[in-house]
Amino acid sequence: MTFKYNNVYVKETATVAGPYEKDGPLKKYYDKTYTDLYFGENSWEKAEIKSVQDSLNILNKKTTTKKGEIDLLVGGDLLNQISATTYGAIGYSKSFLGIYGACSTSVEGMIIASSLIDAKRIKNAVVTISSHNMSSEKQFRNPTEYGAPKPQSATFTCTGSASMMLTNEKTDIKVESSTIGKIIDYDQNDPNDMGRVMAPAAIDTIKRHLDDLNRKPDYYDLILTGDLGLYGKEIVKDFMMQEYNLDLSDNYNDCGVMVYDLKNQEECLAGGSGPVCSALVNFGYIYDEMKKKKLKKVLLVATGALFSPTMVYQKENIYSIANAISLEVV
Amino acid sequence: MKNSKYEKIADRHKAEENRGKNAIIAFIVGGLIGMLGEGIIEIICHYSHISRTEASTYMIMILIFIASLSTALGFFDKLVTKFKCGILIPITGFAHSMTSAALDYRKEGPIYGLGSNIFKLAGSVILYGVVSAWFFGMIRFLIGGGS
Structure with a gap:
């Protein structure tokens, strides 16, 4: 979609x-x-x-x-x-x-x-x-x-x-395209490792977005996932390269890693999460960079773990989803 | 069914847990709390003329009070990140679990909030503590005749 x-x-x-x-x-x-x-x-x-x-x-x-x-x-x-x-x-x-x-x-x-x-x-x-x-x-x-x-x-x-x-009034930043995610189940059930739960959803949505629009990752100045954290981010990069031969090494980052200074803020562990994690980075920092025209084409991929403590206690898996939207400077 | 390709790649990017170090810290800190408890009993016995059993009840009350107060003052959770399960497994952890629940749910009132949620974490410990006490009591009764 x-x-x-x-x-x-x-x-x-x-x-x-x-x-x-x-x-x-x-x-x-x-x-x-x-x-x-x-x-x-x-x-x-x-x-x-x-x-x-x-x-x-x-x-x-x-x-x-x-x-x-x-x-x-x-x-x-x-x-x-x-x-x-x-x-x-x-x-x-x-x-x-x-x-x-x-x-x-x-x-x-x-x-x-x-x-x-x-x-x-x-x-x-x-x-x-x-x-x-x-x-x-x-x-x-x-x-x-x-x-x-x-x-x-x-x-x-x-x-x-x-x-x-x-x-609908013209400004400098246009919403260019979007890809709606689907519910992904990769048999993950550790609520303390959400990066691993959500990485498959991010991979699926990014892949479908690029395929649907016939683009390569380098079309974007930056591809940003929402809150995969230190380890989830590496999984996405590695999997994309191994499975689809798509190179994300230069223009990919994760909002969860960017929002905190992970070396000095030890309590933040693998990085930020929560709906506002990607929103703070995207609506704050990324929006500002686009206004200054330092970034021109950005793909925002917000990742979500559809986590219900009740279902995990009932021994069910944690599902995940990722939605993508592309912003461009006009 | 696990996606084996994904599992293989994800396993390459796993977080490093220093379990050995955590266990040693917990062992030492847990031992120190035991020592502190023993010290309190000795002091109580030395300065007052009550039995050791009674003194150990006072010791437990003192440790519970310290743990609850430091939870309410907001630094017990920070101690746990440092000292791991060393302060979570002794009676201090039990007091901490109840005080932290009470602090969180008091906003929803004394009945629907505090009252029904204070045992959120401690409830399991109490239930299975009582059940296992009954079992061990029975074993002791059957083998030793209850004396």
Whole structure:
């Protein structure tokens, strides 16, 4: 499933990040950062909602739009009933679509919004994504203060929220094409090694995207996966070369590896994860590089582990998915 | 069925775990906590006239208090990353699991939050602890006659 778009453009982005991301190498690309994880609220969930509100408010300020003027808001997060998005985005837009694609949600949202704009159903849309290290630890793993030792292959959920406004008015950055992912089961079941779970989904989507559009990897200045981490990233490179003879050694990276300084931030283990991991890097750093025209053609491949603790306890595998969208400077 | 080609490539990029080092750290730290407990018993016995059994109850309470307080102050989890299972396996880890659950779920109120979630991690330890205590008690009763 690969689509090409003719009249979809990126208008603006807004990013809000937590303290661990602030200590990372991409600090200057965030619009707002917090020094503690509560963001002035009294629970982790409310803190995540606050970050969604912040990123939407910053986006409004940057684009001088008022609350309620946007045609559609598409968004999601990791919490049950995607509550961070629904509580944070109430009243923001004329219509709302809540989506769940685990850590692939950012690109999933961009594909939905772009397709509706391209079909001339709507004029503009905002994609908003969030995750919070503590609220997702609490929901998916152990209580947040519980210090269970984690293996080196585990990833660290990013904290923050990122929003992007897409429009049919021409800007410098065009949404060029997209490939919708499919659910992949490679018989993986270790929640502490999500890179290994998600790498097959990334491989599948990148391969199909390149085949559908008859492109080689070097067509892109940069191909970015979402949150595979140190080890998953190497698997993708190795597998692509071995199986399909596609060389990703020069223009491929992973947002999970870029978002933290992994040598000095040891608690982040194999790298960042969570829906906002790829969104912070893509809407912050990559958007900025494209505005400066340092990067001209970028393929964003957001990877998601469709991980349910219940199903893993019931001895089922962890499935994964990856969605890809290509941005070009015009 | 595992995709053998994928497994082969993925195995080449596995994270290195230093299990040996972790085990040694845990062994030493766990031993030190045992020593600390023994020291507390000795001190209590020395300064007050209570039995060793009673003193060990006070020792457990003191260790639980220290672990719970340092969980609430937010640094116990950081100690675990350093000292591994050395501080997680003794009674300190049990106290830590309950306090951390209580801290997280108190926002959902005393009944649906704290009350129903405080044993989230410790529940298994209590259940299987009681069950195995019953089994070992029975074995002791049958062999030694319960005395």
